[in-house]
Amino acid sequence: MSRPWLSIILPVLNEAPTLVEALRRLESWRAAGAEVIVVDGGSTDQSRELAAAGADRVLAAPRGRAAQMNAGAAASAADLLLFLHADTALPAAAQAALRALPQAPCWGRFDVELDAPGLALWIVAAMMNWRSRLTGIATGDQAIFVSRGLFERCGAYPPIPLMEDIALSAQLRRLCKPACLRPCVRTSARRWVQGGVLRTVLLMWGLRLAYFMGVAPARLAVWYRQVR
16 A cells, blocks of 8 residues: 555544544545544544544544644654544645645645634634734644644644644744645634624633733633633
8 A cells, every 4th residue: 555645633522423524525535645544532422433434544542632633643654744623624625735735844724714604704714814824823723734744843732731733833833934725624613603703702812812921721721611
């Protein structure tokens, strides 16, 4: 078997309602030579069983996206890693965009759009993309990709319960600028719909501000769970 050109790593926890469709969307990627690795963080539903039919590998890891994604990266075979949430869909143009990346070590993310209609949610997505371009910081919703060498040089995702994507981006940004790819991944709007757009935006801004001011991620994770 030839070596995959891309490893797509999905951290999951009780994602049975969405996992089958998420893996179906990745069938064309597997057919084009990418590998799909699902890393389960202790699901109590049928996530692991469902993943077995649509992934190249299904792993178990301690609960927490950082630990799960690091476990997937350690087991992967490609030189380019892509970390994908189960509720995020890659666009058709993503394969060509990734294949066009320079051979030199690189990292980046895609633009994002939300899967619910409405001007407010369109503005939220536009602001996410604008902020990411301005700051060089990416979030997990944007399908972060990174060359294996850069990922290992940064020490992988830090073992923190929240803001692991922000922390990794900050480390990677010190090494090189991110590639901000224009094709839009389509991600779930459920947290904005359920929590309210303004309330959710203020919550996320507040958490990020507290993180950059030095509040411990463990404390932020407690606040986040309490508010949700």
